[in-house]
Amino acid sequence: xxxxxxHLLGIDHLSxxxxxxxxxxxxxxxxxxxxxxxxxxxxxxxxxxxMFFENSTRTQASFELAGKxxxxxxMNMAVAHSSVKKGETLIDTALTLNAMQPDLLVVRHxxxxxxxxxxxxxxxxxINAGDGRHEHPTQALLDALTIRRAKGRxxxxxxxxxxxIANSRVARSNLLLLGKMENRLRLIxxxxxMPAGAGEMGVELFENMREGLxxxxxxxxxxxxxxxxxxxxxxxxxxxxxxFGLDAEKLACAAPDAIVMHPGPMNRGVEIDGTxxxxxxxxxxxxxxxxGVAVRMAALDLLARNLRAERGRAAAGVMV
Amino acid sequence: MTATLFxxxxxxxxxxxxxxxxxxxxxxxVIQGIDIDAPEGATxxxxxxxxxAPGIIDWGVKIGEPGERHKESFRSAGLAAAAGGxxxxxxxxxxxxxxxxxxSLEFVTRRAADAPVNIRHMAAxxxxxxxxxxxxxxxxxxxxxxxxxxxxxxxxxxxxxxxCMTYARGLGALIVGHPQDAGLxxxxxxxxxxxxxxxxxxxxxxMAEVIGLDRDLALxxxxxxxxxxxxxxxxxxxxxxxxxxxxxxxxxxxxxxxHLTLNEYDVGDYRTFFRFTPPLRSEDDRLAMVQAVxxxxxxxxxxxHTPQDEESKRLPFEAAAPGAVGLQTLLPAAMRLxxxxxxxxxxxxxxxxxxxxxxxxxxxxxxxxxxxADLVLFDPDAPFVLDRFTLLSKSxxxxxxxxxxxxxxxxxxxxxxxxxxxxx
Numbered sequence: 001x002x003x004x005x006x007h008l009l010g011i012d013h014l015s016x017x018x019x020x021x022x023x024x025x026x027x028x029x030x031x032x033x034x035x036x037x038x039x040x041x042x043x044x045x046x047x048x049x050x051m052f053f054e055n056s057t058r059t060q061a062s063f064e065l066a067g068k069x070x071x072x073x074x075m076n077m078a079v080a081h082s083s084v085k086k087g088e089t090l091i092d093t094a095l096t097l098n099a100m101q102p103d104l105l106v107v108r109h110x111x112x113x114x115x116x117x118x119x120x121x122x123x124x125x126x127i128n129a130g131d132g133r134h135e136h137p138t139q140a141l142l143d144a145l146t147i148r149r150a151k152g153r154x155x156x157x158x159x160x161x162x163x164x165i166a167n168s169r170v171a172r173s174n175l176l177l178l179g180k181m182e183n184r185l186r187l188i189x190x191x192x193x194m195p196a197g198a199g200e201m202g203v204e205l206f207e208n209m210r211e212g213l214x215x216x217x218x219x220x221x222x223x224x225x226x227x228x229x230x231x232x233x234x235x236x237x238x239x240x241x242x243x244f245g246l247d248a249e250k251l252a253c254a255a256p257d258a259i260v261m262h263p264g265p266m267n268r269g270v271e272i273d274g275t276x277x278x279x280x281x282x283x284x285x286x287x288x289x290x291x292g293v294a295v296r297m298a299a300l301d302l303l304a305r306n307l308r309a310e311r312g313r314a315a316a317g318v319m320v
Numbered sequence: 321m322t323a324t325l326f327x328x329x330x331x332x333x334x335x336x337x338x339x340x341x342x343x344x345x346x347x348x349x350v351i352q353g354i355d356i357d358a359p360e361g362a363t364x365x366x367x368x369x370x371x372x373a374p375g376i377i378d379w380g381v382k383i384g385e386p387g388e389r390h391k392e393s394f395r396s397a398g399l400a401a402a403a404g405g406x407x408x409x410x411x412x413x414x415x416x417x418x419x420x421x422x423x424s425l426e427f428v429t430r431r432a433a434d435a436p437v438n439i440r441h442m443a444a445x446x447x448x449x450x451x452x453x454x455x456x457x458x459x460x461x462x463x464x465x466x467x468x469x470x471x472x473x474x475x476x477x478x479x480x481x482x483x484c485m486t487y488a489r490g491l492g493a494l495i496v497g498h499p500q501d502a503g504l505x506x507x508x509x510x511x512x513x514x515x516x517x518x519x520x521x522x523x524x525x526x527m528a529e530v531i532g533l534d535r536d537l538a539l540x541x542x543x544x545x546x547x548x549x550x551x552x553x554x555x556x557x558x559x560x561x562x563x564x565x566x567x568x569x570x571x572x573x574x575x576x577x578x579h580l581t582l583n584e585y586d587v588g589d590y591r592t593f594f595r596f597t598p599p600l601r602s603e604d605d606r607l608a609m610v611q612a613v614x615x616x617x618x619x620x621x622x623x624x625h626t627p628q629d630e631e632s633k634r635l636p637f638e639a640a641a642p643g644a645v646g647l648q649t650l651l652p653a654a655m656r657l658x659x660x661x662x663x664x665x666x667x668x669x670x671x672x673x674x675x676x677x678x679x680x681x682x683x684x685x686x687x688x689x690x691x692x693a694d695l696v697l698f699d700p701d702a703p704f705v706l707d708r709f710t711l712l713s714k715s716x717x718x719x720x721x722x723x724x725x726x727x728x729x730x731x732x733x734x735x736x737x738x739x740x741x742x743x744x
Contacts, residue, residue, distance in 0.1 A: 012518075091634055111636030112520035113590030132638070133520030169520060196523065197514030 003302045006310070007119045007126040010135035011176040019177065023145050023154075026291070026298035030145075033069070033294055042301040043072035046103040050076045051093075052129070053109040058264060058289070059129050059138075063106045066296035070304075072104065090114060091121050098122040103307060104300055107131075125303035127296075130169055139263055140173035142295040144181070146288045147218055150259045155182045160212050160254070162188040163222035163244060163271050164233075166195045170263045171222055175201065188212035189244060192233040209244055213253040221246050221262045221272050237270045247273040251282070259284045323347040323362035324736060326697070332373035333687045334669035344372060346693040349736035353689050367697055370730060373669050374685050375407025375437075375694035377676040378647060379574060380550060381625040383409070384714075385431050386424070387416025391715050392627035394428075397647060398435025400712040402740035404648035405696030405729040406623075408438040408684055410676065413449075414471035420444035422459040429464060436739040437732075438694070440682065442467045445484055445495060451475045454484045457493050466680045469496035469550065472597045474532060476502050478539065485543035494546045494679065499532030499557070500524075500598050509638040510599045515584045522638055526554040526601060533557045537564045540571060548679060549573040552618060553601050555608035562617060572679050574620035575609055577646060577653045582606070582719060592633045592640035593719045596624075610662040613671055619679065621671040623650040627715030645713045649720050655700050655727030665700065693736035702728035 002017040011019075032038055048067040052060055060076060067074040079093060088096075090109070097105065098121070105126045107115045112132030119126040130136040148154045159178055165171045165187050178185055185203040187194065198205055206212030213219060224240065234240045246260065260276055260283045268274040277283055326344040331354065333339075345352040345362070358364065378401065384391040401409050411428065413419035419428055425443055432439035443465035447453045457468060468488065474497075475481040488495050508524035510516035516523035533549060537560060540547045552561060552573040564571045578596055583603045587594040594600060601609075612618040626643025633640050646653075654672065657663045663671075669685075677685030684694040708721035731741030 089631070089634065090636065109636070111638055113638075114636035116590055117634075117636060131520070132636075133522075135520070166517075172518065172520060195517035196512035196525070197517045200514045201518075 004306070005303070006306060008137055008299050008303060009116055009119060009126065009128045011137050011140050011173045011180070012135065014137075016180050019141070019144065019180065022141060022295070022298050022302060023148060025301060026141075026145050026294040029294040029297040030291065033290070038069050039071065040069065041071045043067060043070035043104070043304055046072045046304060047101065048072040048074045048104040048106065048300065049097055049100075049102045050074065050106045050129075051079055051097065051108075052077070053079050053107070053114070054130070056108055056129070059108065062289070062292045063129060063296050066293050066300055067104070069293070070297055070300055072300070090118060094118045094121050098124065104303060125307050127299060127303065132169065133167055133172070134169055135173045136169040137173050138292070138296050138299055139170045140177040141299070142288055142292040143174055143220065143261060143263070144177055145291045145295055146261065146284050147259070149287070149291070150284055151217060157217040158184045158186070158215055159218040159220060160186040160188055160216040161220045161222065162209065162212070162246065164193045164224050165189050165198070165222065166193045167225040168222050174220065175203065186212050186216065190234060190240070209250050210253045213250060216254040216258055219246065219251065219254055219258055219260050221260065223263065223265065224267055224271050241270055245269070245271055245273060246276055248276060251276060258282070261285065261288060263288070322736070323359050325358040325362045325364045326372055327364055327366055328369055329367035329372040329697070330369055331687060332371050332665045332669050334374065334666050334674035335686050335688060337666040337670070339665050341369070344687065346736045349693050351687060351689060351691045351693050354687065370697055370699050371665060372695060372697050373665070374673045374687055374691070375696050375732060375734065376405050376650060376672045377408040377410065377682060377685055378406045378625065378650060379410040379620055379622045379676045379680070380412055381409045381623065381647065382412045382414065382627060382643070384627060385415065385428060391629050392713060393434065394432050394439065395434040396712060396714045397625070398437050398439070400645070400647040401435070401437045402732045403712050403729060405651045405698055405732050406437060406647050407694035407696065407732060407734050408440060408682060409435070409647070410440050410442060410466060410680060412471055413442050413444045413469065418444045418449045420447050420449070420455045422456065422463040425460055425463045425465060437734050438684070440464070440466045440680065442469050442496065444468070445470045446475060446480070449473050451477055451480065454480070454487060457488055457491055461491055461493055466682070467494040467496050467548070470498070472498050474498050474500060474502045478535070482539050482543055485539055485545035485547070489543055489545040492546065494548060496548045496550050497536045499529060499536050499549050499552070501528040501531040504528035504531065505598070508599065509595055510587065511584050511601050513584065513602065515587070519587075519590070524599065526556060526605065529554050529557045529598065530560065533560050537569065537571065540564070540569050541567070544570075546570045551575050551579065551598060551624070553579045553598055553609060554605045558608065558612055558617060565617070572619040572675070573617070574622055575613065575618050576624040577621055577650050578624070578644060578719065580606065580610055580613065580621065581653050581656050586719065587637070590637040591719075592635065592637055593644060593717050593721065595637060595640050595642045596644065597642040610657060614663055614667055619671065619675040621654065621668070622676070623647055627713055628717045629715055633717055643717070645711060645715055645718050647713060648711050649706065649718055649725075651696070651698060651729060652706075652725040652727035653720065655725070658700060659726060693733055695733040696729060697731040697741070698727060698729045700727050702726060704728060
């Protein structure tokens with residue numbers, strides 16, 4: 001098995017073989033999830049804690065379901081509302097949880113790098129469920145699985161990522177993953193939402209969406225992160241939709257069999273026209289949600305295997 | 321009458337810009353001369369060919385008194401300074417509460433007697449550093465304030481700042497600015513670019529420094545006051561500084577040793593000991609700044625010693641407090657610049673000792689006859705690996721923890737009295 005990571009903190013640390021291993025395992029879980037009896041026992045007896053310092057419905061539900069289907073005891077901690085308000089630091093919260101002996105910790109935090117910091121302080125496996133503007137690795141992995149299933153491959157594709165790149169951790173993780181798999185990447189968006197230094201990242205930049213979409217195999221839309229905007233990135237939502245919202249006319253510039261993706265939740269009429277989002281011939285948005293559960297099951301499974309092996313070696317007194 | 325003769329020394333004279341073997345005679349705390357005979361009964365210190373230089377004058381040190389004595393006291397800062405070859409600390413006024421009245425200045429002046437090295441104080445420029453009303457610049461000058469600054473809080477009200485400058489000019493007082501545009505800098509913890517984008521850290525364009533500097537220089541041209549930029553850290557700000565100099569404005573500039581020895585990529589995996597204000601810059605900028613120090617365009621190198629307790633740093637990068645301790649690491653970090661060939665020892669001592677003395681009207685920074693015997697004896701080549709817990713500062717937040725460094729202080733003297741080191 002080619003998957004050595006102890007934590008899943010970002011795509012940055014994964015090698016292409018590790019990515020492929022994870023996606024291959026996720027395929028098995030896609031099949032399992034389509035059965036009536038969806039139970040496996042990869043995490044039987046293990047405890048998984050979902051710690052979300054930022055509100056989330058979809059990602060948290062996906063991780064919860066993934067853990068439960070693999071037989072783990074899953075607990076959700078809504079830390080956004082509790083001890084943090086009482087002044088407890090991130091590290092103390094982590095140490096408190098760590099003392100409860102969880103095996104898997106799923107963490108989302110509004111600050112970039114916060115999950116890395118936390119992972120240094122606990123002795124269970126940590127999955128980054130999104131940290132600030134940094135990374136959201138399981139989203140990139142589920143996007144990769146969705147693309148691979150729709151296009152039959154995950155390399156030599158022209159992929160356009162459109163919208164609020166600067167504030168998006170989804171964009172960062174996707175850039176890293178799709179770049180590692182050798183795809184041609186384009187970023188489309190107003191220059192206020194383009195990250196500084198994007199020109200040095202080996203991607204093509206477009207401020208004209210029609211040009212950017214020309215011949216694209218995959219159109220990946222991003223949500224306008226209103227909560228991360230401290231004012232004045234775009235003049236209005238309607239102007240944004242006019243220039244960067246995906247509608248039928250702009251989509252016609254892409255390859256005829258191009259797929260449309262969106263990490264959700266969508267702002268219909270802001271970054272994507274409702275009819276495109278619902279077009280079952282083009283939109284794979286619902287598939288992304290389905291793949292999300294499978295990819296998270298695969299990630300939890302692989303980390304649990306490494307954790308067991310590590311503990312086994314420690315128990316046997318083997319130096320590692 | 322006591323006399324001490326330092327023989328067999330490598331004398332670093334920043335005034336003459338020389339680095340040559342010789343001996344130095346000190347009597348009653350004052351330098352008597354170079355290569356002259358010692359009187360009967362003088363103590364002789366054999367320097368074994370090690371470097372003897374004027375003590376460092378570290379301009380811009382934060383001490384936790386009043387308000388944050390758990391982070392640093394005058395005593396602990398003084399001990400760290402002595403161990404680092406710093407013989408004069410120029411303390412910052414950004415304490416809790418700030419040093420903005422003659423009374424609070426008198427308090428810290430009294431407390432400073434705890435330290436074994438010289439301590440001079442800067443005062444705030446505006447009351448409570450709020451940028452609304454100017455402090456009593458006259459009274460504070462009489463009470464010993466050597467300069468006026470609101471620290472890293474830029475005075476955004478240009479009308480108020482122009483009045484402060486005009487008033488200060490009348491008194492001959494020096495104003496220290498922090499030329500970083502406040503609007504662009506808001507919330508930033510890194511310099512914008514590929515690194516900050518990939519790591520998702522809120523970032524500021526280096527252009528904020530150009531805007532801040534241009535604005536302040538225009539006000540200096542308007543008011544004619546004496547002005548010093550605390551830190552100039554980007555290459556793009558240098559032409560404006562040079563133009564101001566050429567136009568005859570009374571302007572000087574400094575930089576922190578961290579911006580001369582580290583770059584933005586050193587932050588690595590969100591290491592909060594590398595968070596600074598302004599943030600670390602690109603390698604191109606770092607190299608340009610080393611050259612600017614060599615050219616004399618940047619006048620002053622300082623540590624910007626900023627003690628932070630462990631809790632202020634054990635946080636996500638953007639939430640962590642900025643700054644690093646530096647009194648004890650300034651000299652070995654500066655040796656990196658020496659060993660890499662960028663700057664000679666006399667050039668370094670011009671920036672770390674002579675220029676601060678000249679600009680602040682202090683007597684040290686020289687090896688000339690009549691100067692106080694504030695001296696540091698050090699081995700520029702002695703290697704060591706830094707363990708942050710060996711630092712004498714109460715706070716241990718140094719970016720050089722675990723780093724291989726060269727340059728060990730063997731002895732420090734303040735007014736001829738030994739404050740650090742045993743027999744060399």
